[in-house]
Amino acid sequence: AQSVAQPEDQVNVAEGNPLTVKCTYSVSGNPYLFWYVQYPNRGLQFLLKYITGDNLVKGSYGFEAEFNKSQTSFHLKKPSALVSDSALYFCASGYSTLTFGKGTMLLVSP
Amino acid sequence: GAVVSQHPSWVICKSGTSVKIECRSLDFQATTMFWYRQFPKQSLMLMATSNEGSKATYEQGVEKDKFLINHASLTLSTLTVTSAHPEDSSFYICSAGGQNQETQYFGPGTRLLVL
Numbered sequence: 001a002q003s004v005a006q007p008e009d010q011v012n013v014a015e016g017n018p019l020t021v022k023c024t025y026s027v028s029g030n031p032y033l034f035w036y037v038q039y040p041n042r043g044l045q046f047l048l049k050y051i052t053g054d055n056l057v058k059g060s061y062g063f064e065a066e067f068n069k070s071q072t073s074f075h076l077k078k079p080s081a082l083v084s085d086s087a088l089y090f091c092a093s094g095y096s097t098l099t100f101g102k103g104t105m106l107l108v109s110p
Numbered sequence: 111g112a113v114v115s116q117h118p119s120w121v122i123c124k125s126g127t128s129v130k131i132e133c134r135s136l137d138f139q140a141t142t143m144f145w146y147r148q149f150p151k152q153s154l155m156l157m158a159t160s161n162e163g164s165k166a167t168y169e170q171g172v173e174k175d176k177f178l179i180n181h182a183s184l185t186l187s188t189l190t191v192t193s194a195h196p197e198d199s200s201f202y203i204c205s206a207g208g209q210n211q212e213t214q215y216f217g218p219g220t221r222l223l224v225l
Contacts, residue, residue, distance in 0.1 A: 036216070043116070043203050043216035044154075090153065096142065096207065098214060102153045 002027040004093050006101035013081045014109050021076040021104050023091030032095045033074045035065055038088040038103075047089075050074060061085070081108045113137055114206050116217035123194055124225055131189045131220045133204030139184035140206035144214065145177070148201045160187045194224040 003026045013019045025031055032051055036044040048059025055067045065076045076089060086108045091101040113136040123129050133143055141162050146154040158179050159167045166179035176198075178190040187206075191198050201221050205214040 034213070041201075041219070041221065043114075043218040044205075046112075046213060046215060049213060097144075097156065097159065100153045103151075 002031075002093050002099050004091050004099055004101040006089075006091055006104045008104050009102075010105045010107060012107050012109065015083050016080050019078050019081040019085070019106065019108070021089050021091075021106060023074045023076065023101060024072050025074060025091075025093050026072065027093050031067075031074075031093055033065075033067065034092040034098065035059065035063070035074075035076050036090045036092060038090065040087075044090060047076070081106075083108050083110055112213075112215040114140075114204065114215050114217040116202075116204055116220050118220060119218060120221040120223075122223045122225065125195055126193055129191045129194055129222060131191075131202055131204075131222075133187045133189070133206070133217050135185045135206040135215075138206075140187075141184060142207050143181060143187040144205045145179060145187075145189050146203045146205065148203060148219075150201075154203060157189075191222065194222070196224045198222065199224045 005024045007022055034049045035047040037047055038044050047063050048057050050057045050067045058064045063078050065074055067074050088103050088105050090103050092098040115134045117132045143160040145157045147157050148154050156169050157172045160179045160181040162181045162184050168174045181187040201219050203219045205216040
């Protein structure tokens with residue numbers, strides 16, 4: 001069985017500051033890991049994924065994530081947050097069938 | 111590329127009626143589509159996996175007679191909520207696998223309110 005944990009319900013950051021949204025995983029075998037973002041009353045938008053290769057994955061809108069096998073983590077990062085980044089972020093794992101974390105609300109203040 | 115649409119975006123219906131939600135992959139063919147349900151401020155719950163030309167695979171606890179899924183073509187899957195009740199009110203989201211099957215692309219969701 002696989003599981004994904006997002007330990008923070010909410011992350012607050014000031015505009016211009018770096019942001020990190022945490023995700024840890026528990027999967028057997030090689031993990032397929034994803035980050036999605038959801039704006040209010042909308043579906044999920046794909047940000048980035050890790051399948052294999054470089055541990056640092058770059059994605060859409062300036063986001064990146066670092067795969068850390070020893071810590072079983074896949075934290076989402078951005079060097080400089082924008083107010084428009086405020087949304088609900090989901091970490092997920094799986095191939096074809098996804099298991100989602102509970103989501104982390106990111107609030108970026110002006 | 112990899113655009114998924116849903117129709118309608120929102121629907122209000124009376125208790126006891128049936129509601130059909132369409133999910134379309136607009137610029138790619140999707141052998142597999144997925145249907146999720148999301149409650150307010152919660153994560154997505156996979157309801158079923160829809161495979162073109164075959165019966166859907168339902169997750170444990172999801173009533174297959176209540177949530178009818180049809181995947182008639184490589185670009186269209188439908189979810190019909192039969193005899194809807196207020197507890198069926200939710201946000202329903204579909205997704206489709208792109209060429210690289212490990213990535214799912216999501217539709218914008220359908221808000222269902224059953225009165």
